[in-house]
Amino acid sequence: MATKKTRKTNLSKDDLMPLYRRMLLIRRFEEKAGQLYGMGLIGGFCHLYIGQEAVVVGLEAVAEEGDKRVTSYRDHGHMLACGMDANGVMAELTGRSGGYSKGKGGSMHMFSKEKHFYGGHGIVGAQVPIGAGLAFSDKYKGNTNVTFTYFGDGAANQGQVYETFNMAALWDLPVIFVIENNQYAMGTSQQRSTSSAEIYERGQAFGIPGEAVDGMDVLAVKAAGQTAVNHCRSGQGPYILEIKTYRYRGHSMSDPAKYRTREEVQKVREEKDAIQHVRDLLLTGKHCTEDDLKLVDKEIKAIVNQSAEFAKESPEPAPDELWTDIYANLEA
Amino acid sequence: MAVDILMPALSPTMEEGTLAKWLVAEGDTIKSGDILAEIETDKATMEFEAVDEGIIGKLLVAEGTASVSVNSPIAILLEDGEEVPTIQAKTTVKDPIIAPNKQATELVSALDAPPNESLVDQNLPEGTKFKTQTVREAIREAMSEEMRLDEAVYLIGEEVAEYEGAYKISQGMLDEFGSKRVIDTPITEHGFTGIAVGAAFGGLKPVVEFMTFNFAMQAMDQIINSAAKTLYMSGGQMGAPIVFRGPNGAAARVGAQHSQDYAAWYSHIPGLKVVQPYSAADAKGLLKSAIRDPNPVIFLENEILYGQSFEVPDLADYTVPLGKARVWCEGNDITLVSFGIGMKYTLEAAEQLAEMGVSVEVVDLRSLRPLDTQTVINSVKKTNRCVTIEEGYPVCSIGNYVSSVLMQQAFDYLDAPVINCTGKDVPMPYAANLEKLALVTTEDVMAAAKSVLYR
Numbered sequence: 001m002a003t004k005k006t007r008k009t010n011l012s013k014d015d016l017m018p019l020y021r022r023m024l025l026i027r028r029f030e031e032k033a034g035q036l037y038g039m040g041l042i043g044g045f046c047h048l049y050i051g052q053e054a055v056v057v058g059l060e061a062v063a064e065e066g067d068k069r070v071t072s073y074r075d076h077g078h079m080l081a082c083g084m085d086a087n088g089v090m091a092e093l094t095g096r097s098g099g100y101s102k103g104k105g106g107s108m109h110m111f112s113k114e115k116h117f118y119g120g121h122g123i124v125g126a127q128v129p130i131g132a133g134l135a136f137s138d139k140y141k142g143n144t145n146v147t148f149t150y151f152g153d154g155a156a157n158q159g160q161v162y163e164t165f166n167m168a169a170l171w172d173l174p175v176i177f178v179i180e181n182n183q184y185a186m187g188t189s190q191q192r193s194t195s196s197a198e199i200y201e202r203g204q205a206f207g208i209p210g211e212a213v214d215g216m217d218v219l220a221v222k223a224a225g226q227t228a229v230n231h232c233r234s235g236q237g238p239y240i241l242e243i244k245t246y247r248y249r250g251h252s253m254s255d256p257a258k259y260r261t262r263e264e265v266q267k268v269r270e271e272k273d274a275i276q277h278v279r280d281l282l283l284t285g286k287h288c289t290e291d292d293l294k295l296v297d298k299e300i301k302a303i304v305n306q307s308a309e310f311a312k313e314s315p316e317p318a319p320d321e322l323w324t325d326i327y328a329n330l331e332a
Numbered sequence: 333m334a335v336d337i338l339m340p341a342l343s344p345t346m347e348e349g350t351l352a353k354w355l356v357a358e359g360d361t362i363k364s365g366d367i368l369a370e371i372e373t374d375k376a377t378m379e380f381e382a383v384d385e386g387i388i389g390k391l392l393v394a395e396g397t398a399s400v401s402v403n404s405p406i407a408i409l410l411e412d413g414e415e416v417p418t419i420q421a422k423t424t425v426k427d428p429i430i431a432p433n434k435q436a437t438e439l440v441s442a443l444d445a446p447p448n449e450s451l452v453d454q455n456l457p458e459g460t461k462f463k464t465q466t467v468r469e470a471i472r473e474a475m476s477e478e479m480r481l482d483e484a485v486y487l488i489g490e491e492v493a494e495y496e497g498a499y500k501i502s503q504g505m506l507d508e509f510g511s512k513r514v515i516d517t518p519i520t521e522h523g524f525t526g527i528a529v530g531a532a533f534g535g536l537k538p539v540v541e542f543m544t545f546n547f548a549m550q551a552m553d554q555i556i557n558s559a560a561k562t563l564y565m566s567g568g569q570m571g572a573p574i575v576f577r578g579p580n581g582a583a584a585r586v587g588a589q590h591s592q593d594y595a596a597w598y599s600h601i602p603g604l605k606v607v608q609p610y611s612a613a614d615a616k617g618l619l620k621s622a623i624r625d626p627n628p629v630i631f632l633e634n635e636i637l638y639g640q641s642f643e644v645p646d647l648a649d650y651t652v653p654l655g656k657a658r659v660w661c662e663g664n665d666i667t668l669v670s671f672g673i674g675m676k677y678t679l680e681a682a683e684q685l686a687e688m689g690v691s692v693e694v695v696d697l698r699s700l701r702p703l704d705t706q707t708v709i710n711s712v713k714k715t716n717r718c719v720t721i722e723e724g725y726p727v728c729s730i731g732n733y734v735s736s737v738l739m740q741q742a743f744d745y746l747d748a749p750v751i752n753c754t755g756k757d758v759p760m761p762y763a764a765n766l767e768k769l770a771l772v773t774t775e776d777v778m779a780a781a782k783s784v785l786y787r
Contacts, residue, residue: 068534070530099567100566100567100569101565101566101567101569102567102568103567104564104565104567105565105566105567109565109566110566111562111565111566111567111569111570112569113566113569113570118530118533118570119562119565119566120565121558122557123553123557123558126526126553126554126557126558128526129522129523129524129525129526129527129529129530129554130526130527130529130530130533130554130558131530132526132527132530133526133527133528133529133530133531133532133533133534134530134531134533134534135530136527136530136531136534136536137530137531137533137534137535137536138534140486140512140531140536141535141536159522160522160523160526163518163520163522163523163524163526164523164526164527166518166520166523167517167518167520167523167524167527170518324568325563325564325566325567325568326563326564326602326603327563327603327605327627328563328568328571328573328626328627329626330624330625330626
């Protein structure tokens with residue numbers, strides 16, 4: 001993993017604080033989700049984003065209105081980062097009617113048409129052609145929107161990813177392929193699963209430019225995101241960002257994580273944590289005091305606690321919801 | 333020694349063709365590889381090369397002759413100094429294939445029932461004219477009409493644009509709509525299906541052509557997990573208005589991997605709609621409805637039916653609703669339920685039964701999901717006997733489902749167990765005789781019908 005942090009001194013509080021708040025919201029939200037899972041309020045599979053917050057927060061900082069995003073099942077962070085309501089996300093996790101999918105999608109399958117969030121996809125790699133298809137729709141309609149298509153180092157070994165690279169390059173689709181390389185495809189390290197050390201270099205075979213980015217540095221992610229967005233928005237076709245990141249928690253809630261040592265995780269947390277990084281910048285740059293940050297912590301905690309309350313109180317979907325939303329009706 | 337040059341088969345399903353043009357004349361010396369003639373199949377015009385060398389002694393079939401049977405002599409090739417044999421080989425020019433709708437019309441008249449069109453198409457305006465059209469032309473016309481109406485509709489698939497369709501369905505469409513809307517893909521079903529599903533989420537209405545549905549197996553995950561389930565998983569926020577179409581089922585002699593009927597597979601899935609038309613009118617009307625439908629629709633075509641002609645209402649905007657069966661002909665003694673190419677065997681059997689004095693009701697399901705069970709139930713309440721006919725495998729077939737519905741909702745009306753005629757429970761063999769045995773046959777239908785009629 002790249003370790004060099006961008007230490008720009010000319011950054012203002014307005015640059016840093018929104019990134020900090022958003023990353024912190026994701027982390028606290030995920031911690032709460034983990035807690036509710038332990039209490040049996042959240043069922044099934046639940047994949048936490050803790051550790052990877054800088055990836056989606058850095059990229060959302062360069063998104064414009066109408067830009068689209070699609071990701072895998074590790075999706076809670078992406079939803080919060082694109083502005084979806086914490087209450088609706090948490091209530092979906094608890095399978096309640098107040099959730100984004102009325103409780104019918106769950107952790108892995110959530111959507112927001114309003115925020116142009118196209119899932120939440122449970123099949124590893126399947127969101128990649130879908131993301132290119134969303135980009136296809138924008139190009140077809142003649143607008144300048146781009147689609148952020150997130151997938152992991154594990155999905156990067158699915159054949160459909162390369163089928164998509166080929167067509168995206170062939171047709172100059174405005175899609176940013178964001179490889180969130182957290183180094184483990186469930187329990188299999190990149191070293192054991194992937195022939196290339198730098199996954200983004202695979203784009204070269206298709207003529208797709210790309211770069212590796214330090215995913216523990218939200219400012220580096222944002223800067224790389226801006227390069228990618230400029231490339232795509234100006235009609236030059238797809239771009240690959242391989243963002244080197246790390247997940248602190250197991251693959252899912254039921255993962256004993258025997259494939260790596262506790263020390264390895266601890267070392268990343270202590271030395272490279274993305275939230276701590278921005279916190280340090282805020283303090284050393286004298287943008288705020290410890291007390292100011294405590295206040296932010298408190299506000300975030302309130303949002304998260306409120307979402308948990310909402311998710312507990314929201315009623316289960318009515319039994320007849322079983323039979324709705326299977327087919328759309330023809331509009332008159 | 334004089335050799336007959338025979339009419340060649342230029343595709344797996346070709347039985348006859350048109351000798352469009354001779355490129356050699358009597359007396360010409362030819363060598364192997366010379367182009368002898370241009371031959372039109374129902375799909376394309378192809379050049380026909382010489383295999384042997386010699387002198388063209390006699391052209392047996394004139395330019396422009398249509399319906400020349402495969403393997404009939406079209407010219408005589410002589411060796412140097414040889415004379416044209418006095419007894420010329422006889423050329424067989426078959427009668428044009430009897431269009432199945434003609435059979436149906438005969439059947440209907442034999443039963444003294446009203447013409448079938450009036451039974452379902454009650455909405456046709458009075459005085460509607462009909463035009464004779466192949467299934468291929470009907471599908472093309474349906475797509476073109478919808479693309480003219482709605483900019484969001486586009487066609488994507490392998491060889492659909494510059495090649496004009498592997499089965500010539502999209503002939504001329506690139507010229508009319510341009511490369512933005514008629515899009516050639518690489519050979520990459522999984523990928524382009526996913527891209528089309530994503531485009532549908534993004535507000536477009538793709539028509540995805542699979543060269544055959546056998547290849548759609550590569551894309552199954554995107555069809556089922558992405559296209560069919562997203563509306564539900566998103567709590568109704570977004571779905572995929574998309575049509576997946578292409579030939580399905582056995583063609584002729586293309587073996588196990590290219591000959592399978594997927595009707596039952598797709599019909600299993602909530603969130604998908606599935607149609608499998610038989611006639612050109614239904615192909616046209618159902619495809620237009622499928623393109624307008626906001627849900628993913630599987631539109632199963634059949635290569636053997638592409639070239640067959642039917643009467644199609646000559647209307648500016650002819651649609652057929654999804655989910656409604658067509659009562660092909662009315663009768664009182666037995667109900668035959670089929671769809672797609674199965675209708676071919678069904679109508680042949682119906683004709684034979686009519687000659688035996690049996691009053692047959694034929695129901696063409698057309699749509700498999702939603703399935704018009706009410707029409708089948710109503711029919712069986714009248715006839716008390718039912719046989720289903722399809723090309724797919726027997727286990728978990730459409731017929732199995734129809735049978736279970738009848739058992740639950742028309743049990744007291746049944747005078748005999750429902751019999752499902754299906755393709756045999758084997759991978760499709762290549763050998764011509766075995767392939768014939770593997771498919772459902774008219775004889776199978778007759779045997780089943782006689783059995784439920786206790787005759």
